[in-house]
Every structure is written in C-alpha cells, then in structure tokens.
Amino acid sequence: MIEVKNVEKKYGRKRVLKGLSFTAEKGEITCLIGINGVGKTTIMKAIMALTPINSGEILIDGKKIRKESFEKVTFIPDTITMLPQMKICDAFSFMADFYKNWDPQRAEELLQFFKLDPTERIANLSKGNMAKVNMILGLALNVDYLLMDEPFSGIDIFSREQIAEVFTSHLIEDRGVIITTHEISDIEHLIDRAVLIDNGEVLKEFSVEEVREKEGKSVVDVMREVYRG
C-alpha cells in the first residue's frame, strides 16, 4: 500500500499540495483525477522523492522511500527520459544496467504487443510510439507499484486503446498502479478507485464499482457533482 498522509508542498510561496492524503492498494488501479495544475504530477514526484515535501509523510508498504525502494516502485513520467539518439534496444540495455528488476523477456513481449521495431531511434518515433516505449520502460520492471503520469495525453485514439489494453492484462495484474489523467473516459471501466483532486486537496476518494452499484453514478457523474455542484 502507498500511503500519502497530509502532504504539504510549496513552490516558493505557492502552496501546491495542501495537506493531501489518500491511499493506493497493491492489486488495484487508483486514478488521480483533476484538471491541469491541481498538483497531480507533484504528488507523483513527491512519492518518488524527486521533490522534497514541506510536511506530511509518504509510506510505501509502511516504510519511507529509500534507495532500495526504487526496485519496488517506478514512475513513468509524461515524457520519455531517454536520450533521443538512442535506439529502443539501447534504452532497454540502459535500463538493464541500472535496475536489477529489469525483465528483458517482458520488454520483448511488450515490444511485440505494441508492434515496435527495437532498432528504431527514439528521436524518429511518432508521439504515440514514444509514449508506448515510455510505458515499456516502466512496465518491464518487476516492481510492485507503477506510477503513470498522463499516459494517454496527446496521443491518437488507437494508441490510447492499445495502452488501455495493457491494464486488462497480466502485465498489471497484482501490481498497484497510480495513474493520473484529466481525460477519464479512456479508462473509466478499468480503474478500481478514483481520487478527485482540486487545488492541492482531495475532494473525494471512492471505489468506482461501489458508486455505480449503490448510487447508479458514473465516474463523470460524481466528478460533475464534486467540481460543479
């Protein structure tokens, strides 16, 4: 379980996270929803200790993040972090050098699933294919938790569908996933929990099937109530 407890984060005088709390379970897909600029990416960076927090606490399976934690949890940012002149296969060996948990077999399987050519240079890839390579770099790590920042933004519908399909497969099963999006419709059926965020605070946290069952509401219905009600 990833526990984010009362986290506060300031950029200069601006409070970006105002005592934000939520939890994400292993084996579940938790979706952080909110418009641009509400602090979604900052939360992910805070979980990965890529940015210091001013107060509060973040625990992964009950422990604070340490060097060893990076074999347990990984972050897929919204842009690829590999050098553009690298070929896809170079990026893979780069990952293999850095992470004990890199699973080359799974990377190969994902390449085939996305129909990508490993000798292609990253700089020459389309935006959709770059997003797919970026996903592979995270998914091929044998980690318990995956954080994905806007994996669907700015790419075509078929690439989005292909990426969404990953969520229905054994590649995700049993892992804990935190995903951010401002475009929920791509994955409305796929997520377990939704965390609605605005202005650095959690407005509502709920199980999507439970809300459908008890209230007959879709995720978008709840969003409309919370953000516009």
Add this chain to the structure above:
Amino acid sequence: MTVKFNNRDPVYVQVIRHFKEQIAKGYFEPGQEIPSRRELANQLKINPNTAQRAYKEMEEQGLIFTEGNMPSCITKDEAVLKSVREELIIEAVDLFLGSIKSIDVPLSEVLELVKKKHDAESGEAEESK
C-alpha cells in the same frame, strides 16, 4: 467476444448479464468450460479484479462451478439454466411494458404491431440467408 459497457451500472453486473445472455441463447452449453479470469479480462477489456468479482458472484448464484484447481464451467443444473432464460425474457417484457405505458396505447393494438414487425424482421432474416 466484445461487450459495450455503459458507465452507470457496475461493470461486474454487466459481465454477469453478458454471460446470462449467452446462456439463454444456448451459446454456452451446460458444463462447458469458460475462460479463466485472466482470459476474460483480456477478452472483454476489463480490469482483472472485475472479472474476478463477476465470477465470484456467478458462482454464488450457481451459474458456474469450479472443482478444485480446474477451470470454471457453466452449471449443469437445468433448473438454473431455465430460470436464466425466463429472467431475461421477463426483464425485457417489463422494460417494453414500461415504455408502452408512457404512451398509453391499448394492448391489442400493440400486440398486433409487435407480431407484424416481428414477422417482417424474421422474413428479412430468412431472405438474407
């Protein structure tokens, strides 16, 4: 196997309904093996947790059964299978009656229309064969 899901009913409930429809149509035979939870999630493009939940519920309702480590199978209980078909028919009739009620037409007129339409449609289906 594809299913169009709506956003307001629990996905697992829609999955169960899909199975019931397949049973009623005779697509699934009594005792037939069904996909594993993982396969189902992949086929229907749903969260594996949802597939798991649907199977658990269907098991409780007696629609499917699992023996030990074997794959799950459709029940062989004729009474259950028959009731699935009846349940779906009654549901459809209720829905139909509901929408008829709101336009206030006599039943005899409606029934005649239903028959006419139905015959025309099945005639078309025959021809296209």
